[in-house]
Amino acid sequence: MFMNRTSSVETTVGLASSEETVASRSDACASSSRHIVNALTIDLEDWPIAVLGPQHEISGRVVENTRRLLQLLSWHHVRATFFVLTRVALRFPELVQEVHAAGHEIASHGHGHELLTTISPRRFEQDVRTSIEVLTQLTGQRPLGYRAPAFSIVPSTRWAGPILADLGFRYSSSIFPIRHPRYGIPDAPNAIHRWANCDLIECPVATVRALGRNWPVAGGGYFRLLPGMLARGALRWVHRQGRPAVVYLHPYELDVGGVSFHKDEGLSVSLRRHLTQALFRGRMEHRIHRLLECFTFTTLEDLLRRNRIQAGADRMSHPEQASAGQHRGAAGAVVRASLPRS
Numbered sequence: 001m002f003m004n005r006t007s008s009v010e011t012t013v014g015l016a017s018s019e020e021t022v023a024s025r026s027d028a029c030a031s032s033s034r035h036i037v038n039a040l041t042i043d044l045e046d047w048p049i050a051v052l053g054p055q056h057e058i059s060g061r062v063v064e065n066t067r068r069l070l071q072l073l074s075w076h077h078v079r080a081t082f083f084v085l086t087r088v089a090l091r092f093p094e095l096v097q098e099v100h101a102a103g104h105e106i107a108s109h110g111h112g113h114e115l116l117t118t119i120s121p122r123r124f125e126q127d128v129r130t131s132i133e134v135l136t137q138l139t140g141q142r143p144l145g146y147r148a149p150a151f152s153i154v155p156s157t158r159w160a161g162p163i164l165a166d167l168g169f170r171y172s173s174s175i176f177p178i179r180h181p182r183y184g185i186p187d188a189p190n191a192i193h194r195w196a197n198c199d200l201i202e203c204p205v206a207t208v209r210a211l212g213r214n215w216p217v218a219g220g221g222y223f224r225l226l227p228g229m230l231a232r233g234a235l236r237w238v239h240r241q242g243r244p245a246v247v248y249l250h251p252y253e254l255d256v257g258g259v260s261f262h263k264d265e266g267l268s269v270s271l272r273r274h275l276t277q278a279l280f281r282g283r284m285e286h287r288i289h290r291l292l293e294c295f296t297f298t299t300l301e302d303l304l305r306r307n308r309i310q311a312g313a314d315r316m317s318h319p320e321q322a323s324a325g326q327h328r329g330a331a332g333a334v335v336r337a338s339l340p341r342s
């Protein structure tokens with residue numbers, strides 16, 4: 001059973017920044033934020049299948065959009081976790097190999113993007129097995145992390161955790177601890193925690209707490225639609241709670257003409273959806289630059305390793321100081337992790 005035990009989580013993140021990257025960052029960024037290591041995650045998927053439904057084909061736009069994102073990450077020397085939808089991987093295997101070759105973590109976003117709330121546990125297991133096979137074949141490595149389509153691990157689909165653990169996953173980033181009509185577990189911890197019924201670590205995406213509830217700010221449409229200062233302020237708020245932030249982005253959010261293109265190709269898109277999905281895409285590139293200038297990011301796998309968080313028994317370790325001048329991708333950092341189960 002999920003219980004809110006956030007207050008008992010102890011997670012401290014360490015120093016990690018190189019002189020070169022610090023020098024290149026804007027003075028407008030709070031200096032304290034540069035020293036907290038966060039996780040950057042990308043859901044590698046195409047817009048129609050992700051937003052309109054799993055019946056849609058994969059379009060070539062995912063390739064160009066992902067390459068633009070790769071360029072941004074490369075410019076800022078940031079490694080991220082890519083949760084890859086393996087229907088995209090089968091259509092464009094070279095794209096996934098390109099992401100992997102650039103040093104990013106390849107994790108699973110499942111195969112067909114069917115929401116867990118719409119399928120049986122058996123079908124879910126088949127979907128995830130397929131994604132593991134595809135990714136392992138493409139990269140030579142079994143994925144350690146999983147993110148459910150549209151964060152569809154909700155109270156009624158908690159059965160997914162033990163299945164993921166049995167399939168060998170170490171962590172999931174599938175629970176959005178917010179109240180939302182289609183997803184979310186509002187009383188789930190908003191810090192990294194362990195599942196109660198299996199050997200799996202959960203890494204929720206960042207939320208801020210205000211007016212007695214958790215609010216989404218640091219990813220996807222929320223990151224695109226809310227003022228940039230609000231999103232950056234939210235990350236600093238998360239840091240003040242002693243936690244790293246898990247941020248998520250989609251390649252298609254950089255695709256300014258994407259929604260119109262898909263409509264021209266014959267997809268039916270309501271006016272409301274067109275507006276909410278296409279609005280402010282033109283400012284995403286600048287916004288991502290600012291995000292990567294102001295904060296330090298790494299992969300989820302690396303974030304867990306730095307904090308000595310492993311599936312299995314809790315580990316306590318002594319803090320280590322990263323030495324000055326280390327490249328932030330390699331800097332040691334880290335900490336105490338005594339995680340609650342929930």
Ligand SMILES: [Zn+2]
Pocket residue numbers: 043045050109113148149150
């Ligand atoms: Zn998705």
